[in-house]
Amino acid sequence: MARIIIDTDPGVDDAIAILLALACPALEVAGLTVVGGNVPQARGVRNALALLEYAGQGDVPVLRGSSRPLPGQGNGKFPYAHHFHGWSGLSRRLPKPRNRPAAGGAVDFLAAQLDAAPGQVHIAALGPLTNLARLERQRPGALSQAASIVVMGGAVDAPGNSTPYAEFNFYSDPAAAQEVLTCGVPLTLVDLAACRQVAIGREAAANLRAPGNRLGQLAAQLAQNWFRREARRERFEFYDPLALAAAIAPEVLTTRRAAVSVATAAGPEWAASRVTAPDGPVAVVERVDAARFFALLREILGWEGV
Ligand code: BDR
Ligand code: CA
DSSP states (O other): OEEEEEEEOOOHHHHHHHHHHHHOTTEEEEEEEEOSSSSOHHHHHHHHHHHHHHTTOTTSOEEEOOSSOSSSSTTSSOOOOHHHHTTTSSSSOOOOOSOOOOSSBHHHHHHHHHHHSTTTEEEEEOSOTHHHHHHHHHSTTGGGGSSEEEEEOOOBTSOOSSSSSBOHHHHHOHHHHHHHHTSSOOEEEEOHHHHTTSEEEHHHHHTOBOTTOHHHHHHHHHHHHHHHHOTTOOEEEOHHHHHHHHHHOGGGEEEEEEEEEEOOSSSTTTTBEEEEEEEEEEEEEEEEOHHHHHHHHHHHHOOBOO
């Protein structure tokens, strides 16, 4: 069974990705390390705990991570995405969690897990890359001990969603994204252009069912309720679930190696991600097997109607 740490800022699509991981029989979730992003870090921690308790997996540790981006950027705060994820970050109320986050922080947890089992722990990074960048600053080379790293972020030569150039996770902490992408460690970058290929429409979401699959039912409700709240939107894109799916089943993507850089200089292209050389540590997506992705949602979450 593969062990995975999910670094996350839950978030509606993070939550669906987490449920996908928790429901996947081939994965053992070693921990959720939380970073501020879609919502403040403390709210993200609460959401992570609530999801685990709903899933009956309250023994999975939740670790507090960064509540601010790396210093020296913008106003020093995460921009948050309440306009997309709602005030709470989730589109369904869950009971107040009984558990507390584990002692110690996200960075120490990541370091300890990677040290204890070099080459055996996978990482899926679904939020701003602040925790991973801080890990690499404190323990250079730590990330090279991961079995694999999948990052959801960036808009490689594609329009952004925070600005015309920048994707939200990279926009939230471009310096962290730049440090992680250029530290030399191989990683797969699931960018916006890839995620835009796996979306669900309003009507299809309304028809989603997951008979007998509790985690699949919650994941479906999260998407359905999001459409109820967002009367003017017609597509829900599976950003973080695609990154998680790539960790479970790498064949869902076809990639090519490249060097990718994230713009950290002030200006309109701040946080833009660009291929800077044809060879490098980053596997950028060339093709998404959308049919395989939706088959995974059916297999693991028991979804019918997609
Ligand atoms: C990314 O930003 C967040 O809002 C989503 O959770 C996803 O990780 C998409 O740009
Ligand atoms: Ca996210």
